[in-house]
Amino acid sequence: MIRLVKPYGSCIMEDYIKIKDLYKTYSTQSAPLEVLKGINLTVRKGEILGIIGFSGAGKSTLARCINRLENPDRGEVYVNDIDILKLSKQELLKERRKIGMIFQTFNLFEAKTVYRNISYPLEISGASKAEIKKRVLETAELVGLSDKLTVYPGGLSGGQKQRVGIARALVNQPHLLLSDEATSALDPQTTLQILDLLKEINKATGITILMITHELDAIKYACERMAVLEDGRIIESGAVNDIFHNPHSRTGGLFAKVFLEFQKYEELENGQGI
Numbered sequence: 562m563i564r565l566v567k568p569y570g571s572c573i574m575e576d577y578i579k580i581k582d583l584y585k586t587y588s589t590q591s592a593p594l595e596v597l598k599g600i601n602l603t604v605r606k607g608e609i610l611g612i613i614g615f616s617g618a619g620k621s622t623l624a625r626c627i628n629r630l631e632n633p634d635r636g637e638v639y640v641n642d643i644d645i646l647k648l649s650k651q652e653l654l655k656e657r658r659k660i661g662m663i664f665q666t667f668n669l670f671e672a673k674t675v676y677r678n679i680s681y682p683l684e685i686s687g688a689s690k691a692e693i694k695k696r697v698l699e700t701a702e703l704v705g706l707s708d709k710l711t712v713y714p715g716g717l718s719g720g721q722k723q724r725v726g727i728a729r730a731l732v733n734q735p736h737l738l739l740s741d742e743a744t745s746a747l748d749p750q751t752t753l754q755i756l757d758l759l760k761e762i763n764k765a766t767g768i769t770i771l772m773i774t775h776e777l778d779a780i781k782y783a784c785e786r787m788a789v790l791e792d793g794r795i796i797e798s799g800a801v802n803d804i805f806h807n808p809h810s811r812t813g814g815l816f817a818k819v820f821l822e823f824q825k826y827e828e829l830e831n832g833q834g835i
């Protein structure tokens with residue numbers, strides 16, 4: 562196991578992302594579609610914050626506005642006190658290197674080996690061959706893929722593909738990881754392994770993680786705080802346990818109810834609670 566360092570310090574309570582009155586409308590063939598309707602959100606440095614919401618609530622749009630893969634209509638986005646919406650193209654490219662992103666569909670290059678998938682962000686940032694090799698080997702070891710570097714994505718399981726996605730997102734040593742439904746395509750056991758990996762990386766490096774998901778159990782497993790997104794608005798936020806046991810919104814309540822029903826069913830299946 563390689564030695565993990567905390568490159569960015571470990572102050573837990575400092576705000577790392579600040580989002581104020583964020584709006585985003587898509588143009589569609591029929592009518593404009595307002596997807597974000599005044600988002601206000603704070604993510605603390607070094608935490609894993611969960612964002613939960615039903616399909617279409619605007620979760621991916623919100624994540625993509627943070628690294629400006631989407632340009633919001635108005636509002637403010639600060640990452641590490643940098644005003645993301647005011648950056649020039651060049652400045653944005655530089656800041657984006659400090660923000661990794663992982664996806665439900667992994668988004669790997671099928672024609673590149675694991676090594677080349679992981680090395681890609683370093684290649685486009687102009688790192689030397691020696692630096693690339695060092696960082697790829699370190700990151701592959703961190704995610705448990707040292708023995709898969711010459712394999713193509715087609716020869717990997719879903720969990721291994723997501724590990725490649727995580728390694729590629731981390732190889733530039735970002736301060737922030739945006740995780741957009743990263744475990745939604747995985748079976749429950751693999752989901753736990755990936756969540757354990759994210760928790761381990763968070764603990765070891767102090768990286769801030771924004772975990773977007775529609776799976777309450779994933780949030781319950783990995784996060785201390787969460788926010789509920791409904792129809793383009795954050796309708797409640799706070800400690801996971803508080804929202805889970807005493808939800809103040811319809812969406813929060815529905816997620817908690819489904820989770821509890823599922824838990825009851827699992828206990829019955831395992832012969833507990835009878």
Ligand SMILES: Nc1ncnc2c1ncn2[C@@H]1O[C@H](COP(=O)(O)OP(=O)(O)OP(=O)(O)O)[C@@H](O)[C@H]1O
Pocket residue numbers: 587588589594596614615616617618619620621622623775
């Ligand atoms: N590029 C786009 N152009 C037009 N409409 C879009 C675009 N991207 C997303 N939308 C629409 O915006 C709404 C919110 O989409 P978004 O992907 O942000 O939601 P989500 O909460 O992440 O949903 P899911 O969990 O299903 O991925 C949806 O109605 C979607 O169809």
